[in-house]
Amino acid sequence: MQALSTQAQIAVIGAGAMGAGIAQVAAQAGHSVKLYDMREGSAAEAIEAIDRQLGKRVESGKLDADKRTATVARLQAAGSIEALADSSLVIEAIVENLDVKRKLLAQLEALCSAECILASNTSSLSVTALAAGMQHPERVVGMHFFNPAPVMALVEVVSGLATSTAVAQCIHSTAAAWGKKPVHTRSTPGFIVNRVARPFYAESLRALQEGAASCATLDALMREAGAFRMGAFELTDLIGHDVNYAVTCSVFNAYYNDMRFQPSLMQKDLVDAGHLGRKSGQGFYSYAVDAQKPSVDELSADCQVETCVVEGSLGAAQGLVERIKAAGIKVIQRDGSGLLRAGDAVVALSDGRMACQRSQQEGLSNLVLIDLAKDYTKATRLGLACAKGTSGEALNQVVSLLAKCGIKSSLLTDIPGLVVMRTVAMLANEAADAALHNVGTAADIDLAMCAGVNYPMGPLAWADQIGLPTVLKTLDNLQSAYGEERYRPSLLLRRKVAEGSRFHD
Structure with a gap:
């Protein structure tokens, strides 16, 4: 199905950072956008903030002044939810609460035309559950943007059990027309990114807990050997440990306490102490004004090898x-x-x-x-x-x-798999299981991890590069060393190795 025409009216509900960002993306793509928020004046304030932000881009030479003017002109603060009735697509970006969102979607179903697509920007709730009880659940779809929406390329297009294939394809095409990199995924806990990314944090946390090396050293290895933009400790400090820990707990609980997603007691301690990272001034690292940058452990060499x-x-x-x-x-x-x-x-x-x-x-x-x-x-x-x-x-x-x-x-101390090898193997393993369960195709999973969390390479393509037998052997050895289900290899990985094939054949 084709993308929505730029003549189609778009509505965004929720004028917080995410909702405002989505509205900006749609307006920059040429749509008239109505932004609504229950808090009086919030939508207008958000549009003013967008205007200021675009103004800074004009001043820095990154945006044409006429494009700024045109984008802001397409944004309108809606005074009531009834003003959204003529929309072709409504995207809700309100509080992550199932009951609140379901009430809103039911209200929109009664208000908007039968052709209007109702999209949720939920990052954690089931799209199937959101649409349950509606007269036309086939028109409900997830449209999960990443923060900040104007900058981050990925959009997860999430299909619930009843979501129409045509609706999902229309939203996929529309997101692409908006300059994004959309992927299709099923409504399963964590979708693609928040599920597949769990080992990135978990394996560094376990290595730290086992005394493998300092935070600074483990982060440096993930950057300088693994080519990730940030290591797990600096990244969780940036995200906020309350947020990151809550997502891990949510995925862990949603998968009936599958040990692959087990939360870290070390991170729980930080949350309990209020050490939430940059926003609190202390996480794994200190962000005090006079804090010294922690040193990376490094061996010195004093002989010649010819x-x-x-x-x-x-x-x-x-x-x-x-x-x-x-x-x-x-x-x-x-x-x-x-x-x-x-x-x-x-x-x-x-x-x-x-x-x-x-x-x-x-x-x-x-x-x-x-x-x-x-x-x-x-x-x-x-x-x-x-x-x-x-x-x-x-x-x-x-x-x-x-x-x-x-x-x-x-x-490092002598831990199984060191840090980069075990992390990449576990990322590939989780991605393989996601592909096995039809959460997404191998291509979409790899694209999601690169566009959504800036991985240097998709985990399945990386596994292909390493060699699937090497990845499988690493996981088998990790499972043997720890005696835990956490490291059990995916059936799809085992099948590919037995076939002599690759994920991207």
Whole structure:
């Protein structure tokens, strides 16, 4: 179904930050928009704020003055809900309360024409439940924007049990016409993004709880090796721990306490203490005016490594070999099981086992595990873990080898999967389960995670790049190490490995 014509009247209910942002997006796309809020004067104030914000963009040269004028001219504060009766699309962005939203939707159904689409910007409520009891539930659809709506590209188009396919496609096409990147998803807890993203926070929180490294070090590894824009601790400080913890609890409860979504006691402590992050001045980090930036733990190198031996392929870490060669270090290649030898040290990519476990099982002395990097030719830091008994000299040789390549080293305690590898494996696993349950296609899931939370790569495409057998092995080893259902591999991942196929074949 085609997108709504720009001649179609759009209405937005709720003049808070999200509602005002949605109204701005629709107006910038060429629609006349009526903005309504029960609080008298709120809609007019929101339009004035939009005008000021657009004015700043004009002053900075990012927006044409005529476009600002035209956008604001298309915005109108509605004095009553009855003024929305002629709308072709009504988007509600009010309080996240099922009863309140259902009452509003029933009122809109009686008020607007039978052709009017009723959309909810809900981020957590069931679209099926919102439409239940309505005479025409097929016209109700989720249209989940991300904050701030004028900036964030993603829109999750959420179909409830009764949502018409034509309605969902119309909203998908309309969001695309508004310059957004829409994805289709079913009305399941968390939709795509809030479900698939849970491991990003959970695995760093667990690593911190187990004493793997400091917040600053774990965040640095997620940025400098994983290529994420922010690590889990700085991101949750930005979101607000009350918000992030509540979403995790909501998803956990909605999936009947599935341990994959188990909330963190460490984060609960922060919420209980009122340490909510930036907005309270204290979270994992301090935001006081005189607060010092926490240091990242880093190993120093003081020896020279001129030659190394690569036995077989390093798999996902093969790019490191090219970087070593580019640094002028002689590389001797021979057959083997995927190991790198530098002096006394044996180096291997983490596969979800602890270094001590792998050392014992494979008879490897002086074993140093390296963490995953999105791109080993560009990474500026890697996480390392050593088996017990690994000599200081052997570790120094690995650190020196990486330093010559321009890579900093941060030592973690010997936890399974280190931090980037276990996080990416778990993200891919949750994305695979979402695809298995028809929450979204592989393409839509990857697009949602890139456009919605700025991941450097979709988790399913990343799994394809790493190699699905490697991801599955990592998860199997994590589950074995912890003995928890949390790390159980998705059936779809197992099927793909058995088939020899990929998620994006």
